[in-house]
Amino acid sequence: MFCKLISRLMRGTGGCSFEYVQDKTDPGVFYERSNEQDLCKNPLVTVRLVAYNHEKWIEEAIESVVCQECPFEYEILVLEDCSTDRTREICFQMQQKYPQKIRVVYGARNEKGRKIQARTLACARGKYVAMLEGDDYWDDKKKLAKQIACIRETGSLGCVAYYSTLIDGKKEDRSVSEWGREVRLLSQKDVLRHYLHTSTYVFNLEAYRSMIGRYGQIAKWYDTTMLNIFANDYPLALCPERLSVYRYTGEGIYSSLQAWKKMVHGVCILLDLYRTLPSPGKRMVAKDIFKLACRCTVCRFEQSPVDGNIRWRFFLVACAMSCNIWTPLFGPVIALFRLRKCWKKRRGELIRVID
Numbered sequence: 095m096f097c098k099l100i101s102r103l104m105r106g107t108g109g110c111s112f113e114y115v116q117d118k119t120d121p122g123v124f125y126e127r128s129n130e131q132d133l134c135k136n137p138l139v140t141v142r143l144v145a146y147n148h149e150k151w152i153e154e155a156i157e158s159v160v161c162q163e164c165p166f167e168y169e170i171l172v173l174e175d176c177s178t179d180r181t182r183e184i185c186f187q188m189q190q191k192y193p194q195k196i197r198v199v200y201g202a203r204n205e206k207g208r209k210i211q212a213r214t215l216a217c218a219r220g221k222y223v224a225m226l227e228g229d230d231y232w233d234d235k236k237k238l239a240k241q242i243a244c245i246r247e248t249g250s251l252g253c254v255a256y257y258s259t260l261i262d263g264k265k266e267d268r269s270v271s272e273w274g275r276e277v278r279l280l281s282q283k284d285v286l287r288h289y290l291h292t293s294t295y296v297f298n299l300e301a302y303r304s305m306i307g308r309y310g311q312i313a314k315w316y317d318t319t320m321l322n323i324f325a326n327d328y329p330l331a332l333c334p335e336r337l338s339v340y341r342y343t344g345e346g347i348y349s350s351l352q353a354w355k356k357m358v359h360g361v362c363i364l365l366d367l368y369r370t371l372p373s374p375g376k377r378m379v380a381k382d383i384f385k386l387a388c389r390c391t392v393c394r395f396e397q398s399p400v401d402g403n404i405r406w407r408f409f410l411v412a413c414a415m416s417c418n419i420w421t422p423l424f425g426p427v428i429a430l431f432r433l434r435k436c437w438k439k440r441r442g443e444l445i446r447v448i449d
Contacts, residue, residue: 115273122209125188126217128197133138139238140220140299144210146175148228149184151341156188158231160195162240170196171217176204179229215303225295229341232293233258241296250297250331252324253281257291261342268340273335282375282391285325286367286382292317293338301328309370316363319370326371357407383390 142160145437159170172227174182182200199217200207214223222245224238234240241253256269270288273280295317305324306315306323324330361383368379 107190108407118267119365120320122201122205122212124199124201124213124244126197126199126208127186129193131384132193133197134167134168134169134194137220138166138171139164139224139242139296140214140218141168141170141224141226141238142214142218143170143228144175145172145177145185145228146204147177147179147181149177149180151231151343152181152184153227155226155228155231156185156192156196158215158233159226161235162191162241163235166239168195168238168241170221170335171214172196172198173210173213174198174200175289177211177225185218188300201247211306211420212302215299215306216364218299221299224298225292225299225374226338227292229343230291230293230339231341234337236334238296240335240337241294241333243332244331245296245298248279252328253296253331253333254290254321255294255333255337255339257294257340258336259267265339267336269334270338273332273334278332279449280325280330282331282371283378285330286321286375286378290321291317291338291340293340297324298328309351316359316366318363319366321330322367322375326375329443341379411447 106149143155143159145155148155156170156172162168170192171184174185176182177210182198182394185198185200189198197217223244225233225239234430237255239254244436245253247252256267258267268289268291273284273288305320308327309323364379364383368376368383371379
């Protein structure tokens, strides 16, 4: 009921909507281009590489995986999501260049990520699945070897690592200083409080399959949602090295959004987690929902002081009332006070302009 209310409040604003479905295991109709006789027979790791309109970067991403130095076999499963540029053509060329490693899976229409999880489960042959997007790349030739060694050392079922961001040609290290440089297991709180990029994820395939099956009611498997749920159910290790690069292009589904829409995206992720996680996790998520909803409402108000204000006030109230903490009474009052203050400031600016 609450999720339907949120969808109704957000309709027409360009934000994210919610839908909850029963079956998330149907991969839909898809095709595969590969040379079965040339492929490795028993890959330990399947590298899932998602490609959509990545013609500028997809070759670099694939090459960064092909050049991995591992004491085990691995395969590259390229999931091409019906791009409108030359991405599919380049993927086919790379498959012909490296037929012993690459399989290209593609469909007849763009699924916007809805079938990606199911196709991964249907096609992956490895014991582990590593993840990468077509506009990012791995920065260490021993990335896979290091993370698999980390999993074996800790007895965990998954592994993440530090990464760098690449913005306008400048790299910036995204290590978490409080975690240090030692291999360790991460708690649910660790994962919730710090962002870890998709390009560093390595999961045990059976644990990954079990997680998708258990939480099939979640319609949109955002990366952060997936990692938080995995960390709640299974031991997750940290490989304390910078192993990959997140390329911030400004053209991605998330990076191209306006600031207030990014906040809506964040609220959507947190609401999914609040609905899914057990009580200890719910309390942390509830506080984050309230904080982000306040920021989202004020940000939207500042960008457009007339259009959509009432809608966003109701959105904030709904978010606050969804949290089983003190916010149902004080949250909306505080947010509306901030809105009133913001409106007075904008009104003063308009009067000065008119004068």
